[in-house]
Amino acid sequence: MDIQSTFETLDKKFTSYGGLEQGGITRLLYSPEWIAAVRELEATFKEEGLEVSFDDVGNLSGRLVGSKYPEETILTGSHIDTVVEGGHLDGQFGILSALVAVKYLKEKHGQPLRTIEVLSLAEEEGSRFPYTFWGSKNFFNLAKKADVDTIEDAEGIKFEDAMHESGFDYRKTDDVRGDIKAFVEVHIEQGKVLEAENKAIGVVTGIVGQKRYTINLKGEANHAGTTPMSLRRDTVVAYSEIVTDLTKRAREIGEPLVLTFGHVAPVPNTVNVVPGEITFSIDCRHIDQQLLNNFAREIEDKVKAVAEANSMTYDINLWMDEAPSLMDKEIIQIIEKAAKANVGDRYKLMPSGAGHDAQIFADFVPTAMLFVPSIGGISHNTNEETKIEDLVKGIEVLKDVLFELAYKE
Structure with missing residues (x-):
């Protein structure tokens, strides 16, 4: 045959x-x-x-x-x-x-x-x-x-x-x-x-194993021309800081850890308004359960720290937790x-x-x-x-x- x-x-x-x-x-x-x-x-x-x-x-x-x-x-x-x-x-x-x-x-x-x-x-x-x-x-x-x-x-x-x-x-x-x-x-x-x-x-x-989150940050929507940078509660800026810091941390930890920021939805998502709210997803995966859990704690701590530093409220929804x-x-x-x-x-x-x-x-x-x-x-x-x-x-x-x-x- x-x-x-x-x-x-x-x-x-x-x-x-x-x-x-x-x-x-x-x-x-x-x-x-x-x-x-x-x-x-x-x-x-x-x-x-x-x-x-x-x-x-x-x-x-x-x-x-x-x-x-x-x-x-x-x-x-x-x-x-x-x-x-x-x-x-x-x-x-x-x-x-x-x-x-x-x-x-x-x-x-x-x-x-x-x-x-x-x-x-x-x-x-x-x-x-x-x-x-x-x-x-x-x-x-x-x-x-x-x-x-x-x-x-x-x-x-x-x-x-x-x-x-x-x-x-x-x-x-x-x-x-x-x-x-x-x-x-x-x-x-x-x-x-x-x-x-x-x-x-x-x-x-x-x-x-996989952990997937939906994260929501709420700051303040305001006029893009009249709101000074020092007085903004811009959720896209906060999101960018979370992405940058966690991606750097994931690379430091190294393979086989992977981290993905997928869906992103800023509100009101228009050119001339400071975005006062954002919802985004996070997907992280690792073959070792303890290392996955450790990194998940880092994710949650980072979201909380950035939100608090920027006078924002936050919601962290862990909707998938597969070992x-x-x-x-x-x-x-x-x-x-x-x-x-x-x-x-x-x-x-x-x-x-x-x-x-x-x-x-x-x-x-x-x-x-x-x-x-x-x-x-x-x-x-x-x-x-x-x-x-x-x-x-x-x-x-x-x-x-x-x-x-x-x-x-």
Whole structure:
């Protein structure tokens, strides 16, 4: 079996479901494009001789049942949904790489000792509805009806109406599976590190924790021409000081800490009025929980200090506080061994700066991830791409990892 041609054929087929003229995919949860993709994947799993099943919400599994330990499952896969105008690799590559690897192993080595299950998770991105990890959270009975029963998409379609129209429903059992011995997710890096360092494989040590804030400062709006600089309570100036000081501090602390100031909304946001109010977002991430907590305290202290020094009131809303998720050390060693065998020293131990389904799995089962490079670090974009030789190397490493986990005693 030729891994490259097999993958390219599958990728071309599945990219057509939600495929865009300019390239890439828009395939949102419970949309017609999503339904067509999962039904085609169901048929493909069956063609490959896998035992196929959906759960209540639309997670799809294809199982190659083990001969000696069928009740022990090695799970591998990713999510089938995309962002709006996304690429053809984010999520999809993790599913198709798993399918190709299992097909290769079955043809070369026959039935495994342990069951291998290829998993297509219903949703990860949160691109249609304001809720993320619907697939993996349902897998572990973490999602609740109350989380989604009132939310709508941009067209006013209710989550549960779209779900029911697709033939799926809320989870009907509280049971959580106890058969999973490992979960391995393959993903494009979505960053520039591997490409910049000429590495073919990233062995993920953990997924960073995230804290996200919405900050509001209130000073005083006033005439731009008649208010002296010494008498101003200018919230944009205060914001600028916070950005400058915290960015400098983040650079002093160094990688892998990252800090981002995203949305900014000054009021009244006009040319001839001193802005008397501003709302802005802060996103900070680190793989170490204590260091993340420490920096978060610095953020809050800086906002308070600058606001008080400028006679302003402030509101600090920490609306996301996700802990880091560390990958399983034993599986990391297996991936590292497989990476050495396939790419020599062209691999890198690294954290993931983006969130993935693996962070949900890591709280319940031994979990690991491996990355392949992204050209230019571009992702969530129709120009998202990875060299075919790097995609193939990712599949080859995955098949070796699955062989170690499922075929050996």
